[in-house]
Every structure is written in C-alpha cells, then in structure tokens.
Amino acid sequence: MSTTLKAPKLKTSAMIASFADPGQKTASAPFGHALVKAAEADPRIVGLTADLGKYTDMHIFAKAFPERFFQMGMAEQLLFGAAAGMAETGLVPFASTYSVFAARRAYDFLCLDIAEPNLNVNIVGGLPGLTTGYGPSHQATEDMAIFRGMPNLTIVDPCDSVDIEQAVPQLAASEGPTYLRLLRGNVPTVLDEYDYTFELGKAKVLRGGNDVVFVSSGLMTMRALQAAEALAAHNVDVAVVHAPTIKPFDAETVLAEVNTDRLAVTLENHSVVGGLFETVASAVVTAGLGKRVVPVALPDEFLDAGALPTLHEKYGLSVQRIVAKVLAELG
Amino acid sequence: MGPAAAAPEIATRKLGETTMERIDRVSAAAHRIRHHALNMGEVQGQGYVGQALGAADILATVYSDQLRFRADDPAWEGRDRFLLSTGHYAIGHYAALAEAGIVPVEELESYGSDDSRLPMSGMSTYTPGMEISGGSLGHGLAIAVGMALGLRQQGSTARVFNFLSDGELDEGSTWEAAMGAHHHQLGMLTAMVDINALQADGKTDTVLRTEPVTEKWEAFGWYTQRVDGNDVGALLAAFDNAAAQAAAVGRPSVILCDTKVGRGVPLLEEREKAHFMRIEEHEWQLCREQLSAGFNGKAER
Numbered sequence: 001m002s003t004t005l006k007a008p009k010l011k012t013s014a015m016i017a018s019f020a021d022p023g024q025k026t027a028s029a030p031f032g033h034a035l036v037k038a039a040e041a042d043p044r045i046v047g048l049t050a051d052l053g054k055y056t057d058m059h060i061f062a063k064a065f066p067e068r069f070f071q072m073g074m075a076e077q078l079l080f081g082a083a084a085g086m087a088e089t090g091l092v093p094f095a096s097t098y099s100v101f102a103a104r105r106a107y108d109f110l111c112l113d114i115a116e117p118n119l120n121v122n123i124v125g126g127l128p129g130l131t132t133g134y135g136p137s138h139q140a141t142e143d144m145a146i147f148r149g150m151p152n153l154t155i156v157d158p159c160d161s162v163d164i165e166q167a168v169p170q171l172a173a174s175e176g177p178t179y180l181r182l183l184r185g186n187v188p189t190v191l192d193e194y195d196y197t198f199e200l201g202k203a204k205v206l207r208g209g210n211d212v213v214f215v216s217s218g219l220m221t222m223r224a225l226q227a228a229e230a231l232a233a234h235n236v237d238v239a240v241v242h243a244p245t246i247k248p249f250d251a252e253t254v255l256a257e258v259n260t261d262r263l264a265v266t267l268e269n270h271s272v273v274g275g276l277f278e279t280v281a282s283a284v285v286t287a288g289l290g291k292r293v294v295p296v297a298l299p300d301e302f303l304d305a306g307a308l309p310t311l312h313e314k315y316g317l318s319v320q321r322i323v324a325k326v327l328a329e330l331g
Numbered sequence: 332m333g334p335a336a337a338a339p340e341i342a343t344r345k346l347g348e349t350t351m352e353r354i355d356r357v358s359a360a361a362h363r364i365r366h367h368a369l370n371m372g373e374v375q376g377q378g379y380v381g382q383a384l385g386a387a388d389i390l391a392t393v394y395s396d397q398l399r400f401r402a403d404d405p406a407w408e409g410r411d412r413f414l415l416s417t418g419h420y421a422i423g424h425y426a427a428l429a430e431a432g433i434v435p436v437e438e439l440e441s442y443g444s445d446d447s448r449l450p451m452s453g454m455s456t457y458t459p460g461m462e463i464s465g466g467s468l469g470h471g472l473a474i475a476v477g478m479a480l481g482l483r484q485q486g487s488t489a490r491v492f493n494f495l496s497d498g499e500l501d502e503g504s505t506w507e508a509a510m511g512a513h514h515h516q517l518g519m520l521t522a523m524v525d526i527n528a529l530q531a532d533g534k535t536d537t538v539l540r541t542e543p544v545t546e547k548w549e550a551f552g553w554y555t556q557r558v559d560g561n562d563v564g565a566l567l568a569a570f571d572n573a574a575a576q577a578a579a580v581g582r583p584s585v586i587l588c589d590t591k592v593g594r595g596v597p598l599l600e601e602r603e604k605a606h607f608m609r610i611e612e613h614e615w616q617l618c619r620e621q622l623s624a625g626f627n628g629k630a631e632r
Contacts, residue, residue: 073507088474
C-alpha cells in the first residue's frame, strides 16, 4: 500500500475575500467607508447596486445612509440606466457590481446613458482582472480593454486601501463618469509607507532605481514594490512608478521614467491586450521613442479556475514570477 | 425620501373648457404636429414619417395637455420629464417641441441636416427639451426609473413620462426597468407604449411576439390601461386616470396605445407598412392635402 503524501491542494474559496499576503496590514472595506465619509460631506452622493452590495462593500454605505441607497436587483442594465437618470436630476451616484457585468453586460448603458452625456456617475467594479478563482464568468481580465475605447470615461486602477480612500472623494468631485477597479474586503495597506498621495490623472514615482523601471497599476503596484525588494537581493536596483489612472493617462510622468536606458517593465492585473501595457506602448510610440517595453500581464486567453495564489503564480503575477522574468531579461 | 407629493395639477391644460373643446384643442395640436412631420420628411426626402403620424395624437396629448414645462426655460427644475426612448421618433418629437414652443417652427426644416440641433435620432446633447439620447432601444425606461427615484429623493413633485415603442418590449432591459419601477413604487412614473405592431424587420407578431402586452404589464404590477392611441378623447381619459393616481409612492402607470402607422394620410395608411417609409417626391404635397382634407372633414362634422 502506498503511503505517498500529496501536498493538499489549495481551495478556491480560501482566497475569495482578499489577495492580501498572510500577516499583511489591511483595511476593512475601504471603499464603503470612504463613500460614507464622502457622502457626509456631499449630500448629492447616492449608492446603488445590483444585488452585490455585500460583495462590493456598498453595504457599509447602505447601513450608514439607508435613504440614499438604492437596491436595483440583479439587473445591470437597469442599474446603470437608473444611475444615469439619477445623475440627470443632480445626484452623484456610485453604482456597484462586478466588473464583468459592468463591462460586458451593461456596456451600452454605460456608454450611451452615462458617458455620452458626460454624467457624473461613478461605476464601481468588483473582481477586476484576476482577483477571483471562479473562472471567466467572474474574472474581468479585459475590463480596461473594453472601457478604454469609451470617450469621457476616467479609469482608475487603485493599488490598495490608501488609493481607494483618497480616490473616492476625487471621483465624486470630478465632473464626468469614472470606473473604479474595486478592491474589496480586507484590502492591503501598502502606500502609507511611501511619500505618496493619490491624485486623479497622475502617476507617481514611489521609489527610484538605476537598473530597471517598473510602471504598474492596481494590485500589481504592491507586487512591483515587493519584487523590487526581492531584486535588490540580486543587486538589481528597481524604480517603481505607480499609474493608477489609466485614462486619461499621465504620459508625461511615465515617459520621463521610461525614456532612460533602464529595462522598462509594465505590470498589470489585466490582459496584455488593451490595458496598461498598451497604454504605455502607445504613449511611447506616439512620442517617437524607440524603447522596448516588457509586459507583465495576464495572457490573452480565458483563465483557469482555482485558488488565487495558484493562478497568480501560473499566469505570472506572483512576486517570484516577476523576479524571474526581470532576471531573465537582464540576462 | 422627500416629502410625499400630491398629484400635481395639469399645467398645460386650459381650465374651464368643455370636454369637446379640449379634444378639439388637442386634435388641432396633433394635426399641426403631423403637418410639421410631413414638412420635415420632405426636406430629408425620407424618414420615420409613418411613426410620427401614428404617434402624433399621443405626443399632442402629452405636450398640449399633460406635461408641465416652461417653453422659454426647457431646463426648468420643476418640469415634468418626457423621455423619448425611440430616438428615431425624433421627427415627431421635434414637431411636438415646436408645437410646444420649445423649438422654433422655422428650425424644423433643418431636421437631419449638418450642424442642425435636430438630428435624425434624438439626442439630449443636441436639442433643447430632449431629456435623453434615445436610439439604442430599451434604455428609456431604465433612465426614467432613475429620474423618478432621483426626483423623489430630492422632494420634487415632477412626473416622469417615458415614450416607448412596442419594439422596445423585445428588450430585456425594458422589463428590468418595469420590475424596478414597481419594486420602488414609482408612482410619478408614466410610460406610454406606441403599439403600431411594426418593427424594423416586419410586423411585430412575426418578429418577436410581445402579446399579451396588457397582461404582461399588469403582471409586472403596473396600473395598465390600453386605448386607441389615435383617439384623442380616449388618450385624454387615460392620461387623466394616470394623473389622478400619480403619487410619490405608488404604482407606476402605463398607457398602451394602439396606433396606425401613417395615421391621418390615407395614402400612407394604405401603403405597405415599412419601418422606414419611402415617399416619392411628388407625393409629399398629396400627403399634406390628404391630411388637411381629413382633418377639415372631421372638424366640420
């Protein structure tokens, strides 16, 4: 009889709530709390959801302001059509669902009802990129690719709880529509250790470095910072530029960093098609720079189901895979 | 939620007139809307004239009798909102906006021309009095739900009217919105459905059967009336009923209006029905003459 021990397989459910590393500092439901705070200052703010209040941290707002919260049911076309109608009456709606449903299912409603009249509707999309192991039905790996072509829409891909807390009031204050790639639940707190504040439309240099420059957005900025630390042990000096606003893109700041003889790498929690990499690449080409850019991004394919750590490792988003890729590039 | 709003008075209606005077006044407005639509269609050489003629009585009832608005201030905060989902009906809506004094009659001849404020498909960003950009069908009622929620939340007593077509009943989003309006008890929301039984690829019952329409809306919890949408008296009665039960919190209303494409111009009523009706150059004057003859004949009776 065989007594071979197999390593227990990781479970999908183990990482549903958070992609935080064990023991990492986190904040609970930063979006919900930030929205409550913004709504205390601005009576125009209302919240809507499509049967995903508890899963997009909107429940925090619903509890604080029940009379300003509107449950629209599992009806995303209604959610965004109604959000447009509310904005037409002078309110500032934050409407939440999963990114897949906002981007794929309700696109026409976002485009024509919200973006075309340039209304101040703030779309809040949960589970952006690869932040769930449920497979393609829930993984919005191409949401930015879908949304970047929509005129008037501002796209924000926050790194952590600091970004979210600082972004929410700026999204409410900005005039046109916005799309926030929501990080929900226990969200890592990372950027408080840097001299950093979120400014809508701006990229920021988080750390300098002589050999490599990372340009990253979303949770991949956290991984970029961790990879930079790890690469220091290999005597590789890495700069990190965080570009949480994907559109309009801060090409000036990013190109100033990319246009050096350092290895340039983009890192994003999104398909290699149509996201940060192509945003940077188009800025590079438009500026006439003959600069190679290496993408760390999800492949152009439907991804597997499984546990997030397994999937991040498999698809190249883990710190280990980033480090290996950079070392290989540097030869 | 804001303070409970009483059913609003009807601002555009003339007080003290008899029922017959009222019907005559609205019918005359519908007649002018039809004339405007024919003239606009002639300038463009084609267009959704058939729909405009069919919907003219509904539009006249709304704009000359029901809707509260200020012609010189189309963005007046207290106005009732009229949302045209069916962007291609803009030709009829522009005619109604001209009848209402919101758009100058002379401007109608710019319909569909470069740089015009009156594009072929209605858009809020182009035209005063146009609340939404319709055209992608199935959007209007969802936006109307949000407007009604937003107005109620801010204590407004304004009503929200949404004009949709029976073709839009094919769209799932219309039924999402129908459920939402009932769930949120948007008693200040009134929808009107132009049931001309025709859509882009043919007769509605051959494209996607929507009947039984009345039972569907009733099942969705709406206060449902079905009328001859080319009978001004019946339309006024139905809109009065809807107004009488309008409330901040209550059942939304729908008025299902059976209409005839090309109504008022026998030549077009009898033509093979087409979503995009072709009218030859020499026929426009004939259409106008038939329209006037029919209206004057009725008026003399």
